[in-house]
Amino acid sequence: MDLTPTGTVILGFLSGSEMSGYDIKTRVDESTRFFWAASYGQIYPELKRLAEAGLIEPSDQPGGERGRIAYRITGPGLEALRAWLLNGESTMELRHEGMLKLFFADALPRSQRVELVRAMAELHRGKADRLRLVHEAQRPVEGDPPWLAVLRFGLGFNQWAIEWCDAEIARLEAEAGDDAGGDIGTVAGGGAQAGADRDV
Amino acid sequence: MDLTPTGTVILGFLSGSEMSGYDIKTRVDESTRFFWAASYGQIYPELKRLAEAGLIEPSDQPGGERGRIAYRITGPGLEALRAWLLNGESTMELRHEGMLKLFFADALPRSQRVELVRAMAELHRGKADRLRLVHEAQRPVEGDPPWLAVLRFGLGFNQWAIEWCDAEIARLEAEAGDDAGGDIGTVAGGGAQAGADRDV
DNA sequence: CCCCACATGTAAGAGGTTACATGATTCG
DNA sequence: CGAATCATGTAACCTCTTACATGTGGGG
The missing domain is CATH 1.10.10.10 (Winged helix-like DNA-binding domain superfamily/Winged helix DNA-binding domain)
Incomplete structure (x- = not known):
């Protein structure tokens, strides 16, 4: 089966x-x-x-x-x-719309890009908050049951993501100080320009 | 549309x-x-x-x-x-089979639980390796384009996950030193036992 | 000449969500 | 008595994956 x-x-x-x-x-x-x-x-x-x-x-x-x-x-x-x-196969699929948006942020003026990261930070903060609530609602248990480890993972991941976002926001804001603008405006007919070589 | x-x-x-x-x-x-x-x-x-x-x-x-x-x-x-x-809505869906397995690891003897974490570490190591390759294949670019930030996120996340797994493995191995065993054996007819209160 | 990379497309089906339909019980 | 919660279930639909079908062009 x-x-x-x-x-x-x-x-x-x-x-x-x-x-x-x-x-x-x-x-x-x-x-x-x-x-x-x-x-x-x-x-x-x-x-x-x-x-x-x-x-x-x-x-x-x-x-x-x-x-x-x-x-x-x-x-x-x-x-x-x-x-x-014990079958040894484990898939991991991340579907992160905020990341996708950030990936395509070239299509946005620089000044608006930071909004995308702020929204991401907000999202992860919300998840972390809910996980913290669940964690606090836990009665103390003996030992360290596996499901508690899983909870720690969720909390840790979201916290890590928040920190990443905050660092990225700082970077973007510092950049905004250096120069002003950098919008791409080319539309239909534009062909290959700046974004053409992105590969992650 | x-x-x-x-x-x-x-x-x-x-x-x-x-x-x-x-x-x-x-x-x-x-x-x-x-x-x-x-x-x-x-x-x-x-x-x-x-x-x-x-x-x-x-x-x-x-x-x-x-x-x-x-x-x-x-x-x-x-x-x-x-x-x-700019619509402000961004979903994030993580589907992590390794985590799911760990969550249910109560059903396994303690000695086998650490295998689940090792498999997870392996998975994240593989993802991190591929991302590193992609990163190295990148020609240097001026500035800090958004897609590079996204690459850093992927790399950072997987590295964080690897560290989490390594710490968890260490914890489980230390635990294995303390006591031996702790299998659950109750099957059909057993009703509510040890695992009944897990909530994450 | 054959294989590989390029290139487009479809059909079947797995997996999942949402919304709906229905009804019992408990608590204030 | 009314609202919330408990409780089961289905139908329509969306999204995505897999596998297949088909064909071109260039390089060894």
């Missing part, structure tokens, strides 16, 4: 305790969301698929709990989870 | 110089790929849509160049690009 991305998240959460689709969605939003999101539209169908494959099973203990369906992981499920954890 | 994500990339590259779909794909792969990818399956249809919308136009200068169709940005296209650059 090939685990889909969402399947791994579900199995992962279920390896900790029984949960319903609703629980999983809530948990994702307050934890993995920062590096791995999931929506109802994926979670519910995936729960059924995993149950069909025998990797999880409904634990329908009674107790008038509305229409709630909690699932628990099965032996094969835990095996599949461990196999995935 | 609402720019699609791929539309903005195309417009951005075309604001620098005339290019064909093939050129754009090549450029993306050696530059923005690290924070914004695009494939032929998106690029070619999007070129047609942008041309229909009048934001770009084919510059079919003759010169027996195979079936090549180069496009250039138009006045409205440059306007649309600038409007997008």
Whole structure:
């Protein structure tokens, strides 16, 4: 059985305790969301698929709990989870619109470029703030559980990004002192000019 | 006209110089790929849509160049690009499978957890190496163009991540000295146990 | 002559988001 | 009793990737 991305998240959460689709969605939003999101539209169908494959099973203990369906992981499920954890393949995809904008900032007068970096700093500050809140809401735990390390990573990354932005803002402002302007104005028909050799 | 994500990339590259779909794909792969990818399956249809919308136009200068169709940005296209650059909305989505694995590492014996971090370090080292190559391939340029800043960001981020991983590996190895084991074994029927309170 | 780089394009499908539909229960 | 929260699910749609189909031109 090939685990889909969402399947791994579900199995992962279920390896900790029984949960319903609703629980999983809530948990994702307050934890993995920062590096791995999931929506109802994926979670519910995936729960059924995993149950069909025998990797999880409904634990329908009674107790008038509305229409709630909690699932628990099965032996094969835990095996599949461990196999995935150890398969050695891990993709990393960053989609950073602010970076993309900065990359194309040649199309903007110099004076406006710094705005792009300011917006980026704002974005990372927001993420860092939310992560800090989550961190503070944590009750102290013994040892150093893996998920705490992950939280530190998120916080550290955003802090690093904020510092990078601040340094970049300073650089751009210093540059603005040196000269004034440097707009590109060439439009349709312009052909190759300044930006032609950018490669990152 | 609402720019699609791929539309903005195309417009951005075309604001620098005339290019064909093939050129754009090549450029993306050696530059923005690290924070914004695009494939032929998106690029070619999007070129047609942008041309229909009048934001770009084919510059079919003759010169027996195979079936090549180069496009250039138009006045409205440059306007649309600038409007997008300044719209103030920028999403950032990180999809980091290694982090996800680490988050669920409770399901693994302690001794194997460090492998996950080692794999992450390897991944980031690979990305950093490629970015360094690109950086070295750069001819020196006057000033400090925006795209160079973006390259520095990619390099810096990956270096930061490598350091984070190394620190985490050291921590885990120190921990392994203290005690031995700590496997979780409870499967289907186990209900809520150790991992039940993780929130990040 | 063959292979590689150049070059354009499409079809299928994976993966994901958003919005909607529906209803139960709890708490103030 | 009304609002918020709990709870499940589906349909439409968007975005993107992969794989395929097709063909040109230049260099060894």
